Amino acid sequence: MNIEKTIENLKKNNMETFLVKSREEARVLALSMIPEGAVCAHGGSVTLNECGITEALKCGKYTYLDRNNPALTAEEKEEMMLRAQTCDVYLSSSNAITEEGELYNVDGNSNRVSNLLYGPKKVIFVAGVNKIVKDLDEAVVRVKTVAAPLNCKRLGCNTYCAKEGKCVSLVQGGNMPKGCNSDDRICVNFTVMARQRKKDRVKVILVEEELGY
Numbered sequence: 001m002n003i004e005k006t007i008e009n010l011k012k013n014n015m016e017t018f019l020v021k022s023r024e025e026a027r028v029l030a031l032s033m034i035p036e037g038a039v040c041a042h043g044g045s046v047t048l049n050e051c052g053i054t055e056a057l058k059c060g061k062y063t064y065l066d067r068n069n070p071a072l073t074a075e076e077k078e079e080m081m082l083r084a085q086t087c088d089v090y091l092s093s094s095n096a097i098t099e100e101g102e103l104y105n106v107d108g109n110s111n112r113v114s115n116l117l118y119g120p121k122k123v124i125f126v127a128g129v130n131k132i133v134k135d136l137d138e139a140v141v142r143v144k145t146v147a148a149p150l151n152c153k154r155l156g157c158n159t160y161c162a163k164e165g166k167c168v169s170l171v172q173g174g175n176m177p178k179g180c181n182s183d184d185r186i187c188v189n190f191t192v193m194a195r196q197r198k199k200d201r202v203k204v205i206l207v208e209e210e211l212g213y
């Protein structure tokens with residue numbers, strides 16, 4: 001894994017990139033990028049939880065669209081996810097980051113990838129260096145063997161990978177979009193963020209720790 005090359009290429013792709021040593025530093029840096037009163041939201045992310053960022057957003061300084069608030073009804077949660085599409089700051093991790101400076105994300109519900117691509121004024125990615133892969137081929141394999149199986153297990157999805165630890169497409173053959181026929185499938189939309197037109201709308205905080213899946 002070549003961290004320096006990854007940072008250089010993310011910057012070349014107009015994504016402002018930072019390298020920090022710890023999850024604590026990542027949390028401080030991410031919060032410093034969110035103006036007081038900003039409307040903020042995030043995608044489902046083990047990394048953001050591990051960094052204490054989701055908890056920190058509840059401090060009262062921000063208008064936090066907390067879709068995990070247990071008091072929300074299903075309709076209210078849906079409404080909140082729609083509001084997130086026009087928020088000031090959207091936070092997420094990434095399923096894989098290539099040394100070529102691309103962010104690869106696969107989503108089931110797809111509110112997350114939708115927000116990453118367009119809508120929120122600022123997008124902040126936080127990711128452990130364990131998410132770095134050589135290229136998009138490795139990114140696809142990473143999702144099929146690490147991210148999706150572990151996320152399916154965490155979310156209790158009834159999929160092949162939750163039971164077998166890898167995507168059924170690696171057994172049956174097929175390329176990136178191939179997969180299982182489960183109604184719980186989380187690999188629905190596949191996105192690559194390459195060179196951005198809006199310089200520095202996207203920020204990437206790389207953490208020298210193993211975080212998330």
Ligand code: SF4
Nearest residue numbers: 148161167179180187
């Ligand atoms: S397509 Fe299905 S089996 Fe394959 S990784 Fe995604 S959820 Fe798992």
